[in-house]
Amino acid sequence: MWHLSALPVVIPFLVAPVLVSVGTVVPRWCEDATAVVVALSAVTICLLLAVHAASEPFAYWMGGWRPEHGVAIGIAFSIDPLGAGIAAFAGVMVLAALAYSLRYFDAVGGLFHGLMLLFLAGMVGFCLTGDLFDLVVFFELMSTVAYALTAYRIEERAPIQGAINFAITNSIGGYAMFIAVAMLYARTDELNMAQIGAVLDGHPADALVIVAMVLLLLGFLTKAAAVPLHFWLADAHAVAPVPVCVLFSGVMVELGIYAVARVYWVMFAGAMAPHTDPLRAILVALGATTAVLGAVMCVLQRHIKRLLAFSTIGHVGMFVCGVGLLGAKALAGVAVFIVGHGLTKAALFMICGILLHRFRTVDEYDLHGRGREVPVAGALFVVGGILLAAPPPFTEFQGKALIEGSASDVGYGWLLVVFAIVSALTAGAVLRVAGRVFYGWGPREGPDPRQARAAQERVDETREDRGRTPPLMLIVPGVLLATGVVGGLVPGAVAWVARSAARFADHPAYAQWVLHAHSVHWPPAPPMHVETIDVIIGMLTLVAAFGVAAAGLFGRPLLRRLPRRVRAGGRGAVVGLRGLHSGHIGDYIAWWTTGAGLLGGACLLALR
């Protein structure tokens, strides 16, 4: 088992250059098959590692450079069940994206497949590594691949702009992380995260540690798209090709959240112990703002991919809240929620791909009623919308209920309401799209001129005749949704995640097994009792989601009855909110700086 540890990263590394080099010569099916086999092997190995690590987590020292005199001098993969599990999930997403693009995507030589495999390697390495600088390296690998893939359709204008905004914002986040690495190295003489944590433990956090933590969080939260670092996300997700969106929304963004949890629990949990309350307040506030802004923007969209992108921001906000609660139970909830959300969101993007394939546009109004031609896709879209509302007893509900339970334990019961609103709004927006596009409900309206222009520029992403939808394009999202429905119901699955999360969050034990290979005494899994109130609220959220959808479809006459002043105010707020998302990189970085300054200032003031 030990010997397999490096392979889920190394196998894609070995195959990607070959695919890129011979891509123009070998037939397409060859590339497809190779890429699928590689992804499959990575998933298998990660699952094996996760299962093994569940009984005994271990550190794998690259080059055999084990710690000398208790000082880590090499780079380790620290393999714990949660990290390996998330890595496996990333692999599953890559596999799904590859399977979906088999019949759909016009790949350029072997470049697409090669980049997808590098993306896989980047994500898996990011999940497994236990070294701070290595974490940054894999972060950059993931990012570099992602920038290129975003602009895959170079013949269109929007992807170029989206990729530029994405690349600049994320690079700046990366630079902040480099400075954080230098600061932590200067303080602790170490780069291994477990060791950094051990050194930081005994001392109260001073300005250096706080600022280093803030800079690291800035990097990860830029990737995770927390407000106000989030502007790139909608741009990039709206324009990237569908299989790439699947990876972005399904797992890449969530890895930012994962990394926040990782660095907090491994490095800062000890030093921050006296300040958990203010830190929790800061992170929850950040998460709640993100969630609400994402949900509101989501409802305002008519470009379906952009709508889904904002819904991801809404969910990211909930994840940030979950991690920000700084408890093992909430962390377990986040992990479950991430998997459920990833599966659902990936499937929804794939159905968008079907629309794009068939009608060359994803403008909700332009597609009014045209979706009737693909009834199965419509049914799947509705299922996805319902799942997004996290109704009991499915996977997402289970995760959300854990977070909510944990929130009320530490006095953040009001998060329940925020979560319900955000879920209802995002799911409602998706259901509204489903009603309008696939069932032709609601009034008609002309196409959006800008999207119409984009549709003209659009060169087919596909090789297939657009008259019929390849069955695989329906099967893959179907399978993902089915997994999302069933996953949380498998007996013991959620309990396994909860146990893993408890281990992940056991700060002292982590240093023990990484640095000294000691077997440790494990904490008990957090109790996973689901309150009745959560079930009731969950059902109500679903009803509210249908309400939001109905209001979006038929509510315009009602809107006109509102007093003029209210309408004008509402319109002003909407225009202002939209105006923020200007697509201008200067604006985005000005906001990024604002976020950085505010987060830094808040932490410096509150955590000392």
Place this chain on the structure above:
Amino acid sequence: MTALQAVALLLVVAAGTAIVFISDPLRQTLVLSIFGLTLTLLFFVLQAPDVALSQLVVGSVGMPVIILAALRKIAQHASARERHEEDGE
């Protein structure tokens, strides 16, 4: 801090700041290569010869070639576009 280090650091700060405040991209590229050289000097006096060498090859060969090629291409697109518009009239 030795005098040489202080001078190198000052040069780096001056060149870096200059890049930001110059608006003509061509002149900016020139300053960028000077910036690369000042960084090389700084790395050298900070006893980091490996890094200095790396910065030298990237900053004075690798990057300027890419930037100049990109600028040339942008200029060409622009002139091609203008000509195209003139033809159109």
Place this chain on the structure above:
Amino acid sequence: MAFAPFAAAAWLFVIGLYGVVSSQNLVRTVLSLTVVQSSTYLVLLGVGYRHAAKAPIVADIPTTSRLVDPVTQVLVLTDVVIEATVIALLLALVVQAHKRFGTVDPAKLRALRD
């Protein structure tokens, strides 16, 4: 004086961001990004430096002599490579942007206004 390299780094980080924010030409945006990145070199190497120490090459000197920290230098090496890759990708994007939009002024790229 002992804080000078770090102060310089903080300055370069923020002034580089200013370049990105105020830029009216994407090429200038990208070059400003290199200024932001150079701040990370300064912090890393500034941290690893030791007074009156030699470069970490033990060919001609006794192994007991005082050396500067080699680890931060390795990190900067990686940093330099990452800089080159990001700049190359971004410039490729800028070239394409000019082709599609006919301008490199970020205020005139209007494909993604919400």
Place this chain on the structure above:
Amino acid sequence: MSRRGRLLLFGCAGSGLLAVLVIGLHGLPPFGDFHGAYGLLVDRLEPGRRHATDIVTALNFDLRAFDTLGEEFILFASVTGVALLLRHLRDEEDEPPRRSVDDHRFAGASDALRLLSLILIPLLVSLGVYLALHGALTPGGGFQAGVVLAAGPLAILLAGRYLALKRVAPHWAVEALDGIGALAYAAIGLGGLIFASAYLENFLPLGTSGHLLSGGMMPLNSIAVGLEVTGAFLLTWTEFLDQDLLVARGEL
């Protein structure tokens, strides 16, 4: 947001961030007083363990070789990305029209410049090879060598012979170089897994300290990186310059 509004916002936010950074960085040990147990330990261990004399290279290609692996693949991904982004589109002509050699002359290249470039080429190549091979001994290593080596063919281009460049360094060969270098680095690591106990573990004899082939697998790793970087930079440059020609043709 208007430009003024943007700058105003940044003015406030930027000074805030500057303050945060300065406050945080103030906690660093004063410049020059760093202790650095990790580095000291490596300084002490490395010459004895691996017979390398350049500690930075030892860290780069042995102790922290896994970072370098990631770094090489970042470079590889970036080059692949540039190739993807600057690819020729269907509406921009597929086949370059056949032209005589003269058409691809770099306009500004005088005979003197050509001569200079010709003299430069062997110098660059030998410097590159030296750097790649002596990585474990003196400053330099695969990365620096790669860029220098790539500059050789670039000099051919400056000497005004685009087609000659294509002949000396045909696209497929450069692409293969890039791929083979990246692949080789990952594969050498596999040797550690097979012949020793862990990925990237040294499995080669260490040689005598100060000799050319000392440092175990370091020279091999260095050469692999050198190949990849040569290929990567050449590809990136020609990718940028290639499109140049394409656009130039479009003008005519």
